[in-house]
Amino acid sequence: MNSIYNKFNSSRNFSRWYDWKAHRDQLTKIFKERALLKNKPSQNIIIFGAGNCDDIDLNCWLENVDELYLVDLDISSVKDALIRQKVDESKSLKIKLLNIDVSGLTKAGFPKKFEAMLVDEMPRKKIVSYIRKVANDLKPIDDLSDLYGSFSVVASSAMHTQLVIPYMLKTLDLLGDYLSPKEKKSLIDEAKYLIYKVIENYHQVLINLVEKDGALFIWLDAAEVSLELGNIGVLPDLEKAIRTSDLPYIQTIHQKFCIFGATVGTKDLFNRFPTFSHELDGSKNHWLYWLWPYDELKYYLLYCFVIRM
Numbered sequence: 001m002n003s004i005y006n007k008f009n010s011s012r013n014f015s016r017w018y019d020w021k022a023h024r025d026q027l028t029k030i031f032k033e034r035a036l037l038k039n040k041p042s043q044n045i046i047i048f049g050a051g052n053c054d055d056i057d058l059n060c061w062l063e064n065v066d067e068l069y070l071v072d073l074d075i076s077s078v079k080d081a082l083i084r085q086k087v088d089e090s091k092s093l094k095i096k097l098l099n100i101d102v103s104g105l106t107k108a109g110f111p112k113k114f115e116a117m118l119v120d121e122m123p124r125k126k127i128v129s130y131i132r133k134v135a136n137d138l139k140p141i142d143d144l145s146d147l148y149g150s151f152s153v154v155a156s157s158a159m160h161t162q163l164v165i166p167y168m169l170k171t172l173d174l175l176g177d178y179l180s181p182k183e184k185k186s187l188i189d190e191a192k193y194l195i196y197k198v199i200e201n202y203h204q205v206l207i208n209l210v211e212k213d214g215a216l217f218i219w220l221d222a223a224e225v226s227l228e229l230g231n232i233g234v235l236p237d238l239e240k241a242i243r244t245s246d247l248p249y250i251q252t253i254h255q256k257f258c259i260f261g262a263t264v265g266t267k268d269l270f271n272r273f274p275t276f277s278h279e280l281d282g283s284k285n286h287w288l289y290w291l292w293p294y295d296e297l298k299y300y301l302l303y304c305f306v307i308r309m
């Protein structure tokens with residue numbers, strides 16, 4: 001699993017740091033103005049899905065906290081990001097790196113068994129029942145239980161759409177040649193049930209980590225607009241809708257071109273926290289949106305939530 005995510009992260013293009021500046025600056029602004037508490041001298045943050053850190057200006061965020069935990073199952077990409085961003089030595093003392101699979105699937109032995117089943121060319125039905133069993137038995141990770149209630153800000157960086165499904169698609173591509181496209185699709189459909197459990201558990205861990213009055217700070221790629229999907233034509237209208245805060249149009253785009261993990265993630269957040277303000281006002285919970293230009297062929301509709309606990 002780690003090596004697959006390492007390959008995804010390594011496919012990073014070198015201009016990304018510059019191309020994502022507006023997106024990164026927006027996140028920095030919200031982090032400083034909304035997620036951190038005003039007038040609290042000592043604050044800390046834990047960020048899940050740090051990866052290449054192209055959306056996190058580490059030097060700037062480090063100026064505002066005493067501790068910065070960076071979590072990813074591909075920790076080598078995080079180490080490369082620290083070098084790329086030239087985090088100076090005194091500041092780097094504040095950083096802790098945690099190599100954790102937050103889905104809990106590695107702990108449950110899932111990647112090893114799933115890959116072995118494909119290598120042994122097990123029938124689709126057997127794999128489906130295995131995935132169902134793993135989903136039913138899955139528990140939230142307990143690696144971080146010593147840190148519960150201890151973070152001023154708990155952040156999640158574009159994680160929801162990356163959980164499980166990309167790993168399974170890639171693994172089926174590499175090891176599932178004996179299965180028909182229809183059989184592969186039915187395995188991915190089964191994985192969607194697994195994703196519900198993974199995201200519910202993941203959110204519970206994030207919430208457990210926040211201290212009283214601290215904030216959850218979650219951003220996710222809610223919908224894709226790209227040449228590949230053939231929907232790039234909606235871009236001008238979507239840009240206008242974002243500029244004019246036309247929420248019904250934005251939600252239509254989300255529903256039409258959503259990415260599965262993001263839909264599950266937003267639904268679970270709305271169930272847990274029913275009210276959000278779209279303005280940067282004095283409300284407790286904020287839901288903001290903008291366009292994240294991923295590369296020249298692909299844009300994401302970005303949803304960002306700041307939830308005060």
Ligand SMILES: C[S@@+](CC[C@H](N)C(=O)[O-])C[C@H]1O[C@@H](n2cnc3c(N)ncnc32)[C@H](O)[C@@H]1O
Pocket residue numbers: 005006009048049050051052053054055056071072073074100101102103104157158159162163164
């Ligand atoms: C889209 S990236 C987030 C963007 C990243 N901050 C950047 O700037 O490149 C998602 C990250 O989630 C990590 N990830 C995916 N599944 C994970 C899991 N189960 N546990 C921990 N990290 C995971 C990936 O390795 C990847 O680095």
